[in-house]
Amino acid sequence: MSQGTDSVFVSSLGKGDTLHQQVLAAFARCRISEEDVLRNTQFCRLLATLSQHVDRTGLTQHLRRDLEKAERDLHAQRLSWLRVENLLRVLQEIVQEKRFSKASADLTEEDKFYGTLEQCLMVAQCVKQMDVSSDSGEDPSGVLGLTAERVQRLMPPEQELVEMKQRLSSELLQHLKKKAVSILTYYQPERENESEGLRDVALSKLPELLDAEQKRARSLTEKNRENAVLLQRQTHSYLSELLKCMNILQCLVLDLRLKAQKDLDRKKIEYFEAKCEIGLQKIRAEMLEVQLDTYTRDKIAAQRKITEKLRAELTSSELDKQTLESKLTSFQIYGEEFEALAEEYSRLRREIATKSWALKEFSS
Known part of the structure; x- marks a missing residue:
């Protein structure tokens, strides 16, 4: 076919033509969906051409005539x-x-x-x-x-x-x-x-009754076969749609799970912060309770006096320190000779202290 025929064929399918439905009906036993036919136009055209030469079972007209003749002979035998x-x-x-x-x-x-x-x-x-x-x-x-x-x-x-x-x-x-x-x-x-007479009349119509029942059974069998093919096609479509829905649900579940996990983590953090703050408050309350039980008013007054006395001694010690540092600074002015004399003086002081201690021990 030419390119123009292809475009006409595709446009006819796009406008709701029933050609693809005829193809699906001609090859009902094949697992071909409507989407496959619409997506593959060349394949649909090939099937439409084949449907003019073969029947629903896939046999050609010549083979169908030979098969029908053989079936008639077999039926007669x-x-x-x-x-x-x-x-x-x-x-x-x-x-x-x-x-x-x-x-x-x-x-x-x-x-x-x-x-x-x-x-x-x-x-x-x-x-x-x-x-x-x-x-x-x-x-x-x-x-x-x-x-x-x-x-x-x-x-x-x-x-x-x-x-x-x-x-x-x-x-x-x-x-x-x-x-x-x-x-x-x-x-x-x-x-x-x-x-007996009425029964004989009914018996004369029994072949027609059995023939009608047989035709009814055949029609029901054919209908069941068509329903089975339709059910198979619908099952295939249903499974395809179900897989698509499952993929969408999986994406939604993953997205919502991440958002929910984020909110859950934030709420857990807030919960633990509040719990930690409550714990700190309890610790502070226990510390205050221990302090109240430990330090009474008399003890606090005594501690204040001791603190004032220690502060006074600390002030006096700082003044002595400053005085000694000023003296040390004045001694350092004299240089290394004065340092040697100071060391010798210190040594003599230590020896005097040691001998005084020894003398005191001997005396006692």
């Missing part, structure tokens, strides 16, 4: 097999019902009919099994060396077969009618107590 199989099972049901309902051990004509029918069914089943074994490539003689001809020799006499076949149709119709009545009363329980 299956229908033929089902007819024979259903007839065989119905006959087996007739024999089983008679066997379980038999109350007398006397051999009657009816028992003879059912015995002949059962024997025929057993022989037919054995022959059928041998035919299946021969088709699969196994030894047709089997384990016991039997063949289909030898098994067929076990069939009842010809006269009994003729009598059984003459009665078989009526027994079969009676049994099928009984089953049809049971099916009818299952779908319509109110007809159980109706007369």
